Amino acid sequence: xxxxxxxxxxxxxxxxxxxxxxxxxxxxxxxxxxxxxxxxxxxxxxxxxxxxxxxxxxxxxxxxxxxxxxxxxxxxxxxxxxxxxxxxxxxxxxxxxxxxxxxxxxxxxxxxxxxxxxxxxxxxxxxxxxxxx
Amino acid sequence: xxxxxxxxxxxxxxxxxxxxxxxxxxxxxxxxxxxxxxxxxxxxxxxxxxxxxxxxxxxxxxxxxxxxxxxxxxxxxxxxxxxxxxxxxxxxxxxxxxxxxxxxxxxxxxxxxxxxxx
Numbered sequence: 001x002x003x004x005x006x007x008x009x010x011x012x013x014x015x016x017x018x019x020x021x022x023x024x025x026x027x028x029x030x031x032x033x034x035x036x037x038x039x040x041x042x043x044x045x046x047x048x049x050x051x052x053x054x055x056x057x058x059x060x061x062x063x064x065x066x067x068x069x070x071x072x073x074x075x076x077x078x079x080x081x082x083x084x085x086x087x088x089x090x091x092x093x094x095x096x097x098x099x100x101x102x103x104x105x106x107x108x109x110x111x112x113x114x115x116x117x118x119x120x121x122x123x124x125x126x127x128x129x130x131x132x133x
Numbered sequence: 134x135x136x137x138x139x140x141x142x143x144x145x146x147x148x149x150x151x152x153x154x155x156x157x158x159x160x161x162x163x164x165x166x167x168x169x170x171x172x173x174x175x176x177x178x179x180x181x182x183x184x185x186x187x188x189x190x191x192x193x194x195x196x197x198x199x200x201x202x203x204x205x206x207x208x209x210x211x212x213x214x215x216x217x218x219x220x221x222x223x224x225x226x227x228x229x230x231x232x233x234x235x236x237x238x239x240x241x242x243x244x245x246x247x248x249x250x251x
Contacts (some may be wrong), residue, residue, distance in 0.1 A: 008214035010214060011210065011211040011213060012215065012217050012218035014211070014214070015220075016221045017218075019219045019223045019225075020222040020225050020231070025215060026155070030155065030157065031249060033207070043203070045197060047205075050205060051212050052190040053191050054212060056184075056187045057187055063180030063183050068176055068180030069180040070177055070181045073173065074181045076141040077144055077148070080142040080145030081145040081146070081148055081149035081189035083146060084148065084150035084151075085159075086149075086196055087149070087153060088150040088151060089196035092156070093197070101249050104155055105250035107151075108242050111246075112239045112242035112246060113243075115242065119232050119239065
């Protein structure tokens, strides 16, 4: 029962972060499932993807209605993305869970640094719109 | 082939590989890629990125799922929560300083990252 509440709570937190900061859920789901729920790295990643997929469908419908999807770009990116995802998943599935977890940790640290750097820079002045990366 | 198409395919291949490798959507790569490489506005980049995530997350989910690496009941519960959270998040976003939120979240990510590395 406690775990059910905690999993829904994780979803609420991730959904709120996604809606307020525009960040995807996987960055939150995977570490939370590994660190707090003790899931194996591979299962955490697979479970994360199973949440992301339906969420992305709903979000795409909403964005598309507002005319914010450039399909001429989305289709080739998505098609190449399928090939890349299959390759990436095959690599992940062949890696030891501990090694994959450490690699994910490095990936998170890089994202954290990028995010902090971006936020500081935006703080410095309003002229940052030329490079919103 | 025109350059935009080549760039789009390259961007998709890179983002998809990261998505499959780490079980994430890949938006952290597609959004800046669209803005910096393909001169798409931030808003259209978010929308376009979301559409590409449908494809890459489906492919990676199937790859993990067929070898039993998806906990479907946990995924369902998280999904219920994130629907609620998405409503709450929009409410929070209007009331909190985005920079404070972003910096706090960056610290949370860094702490989680360190815990996973060591």
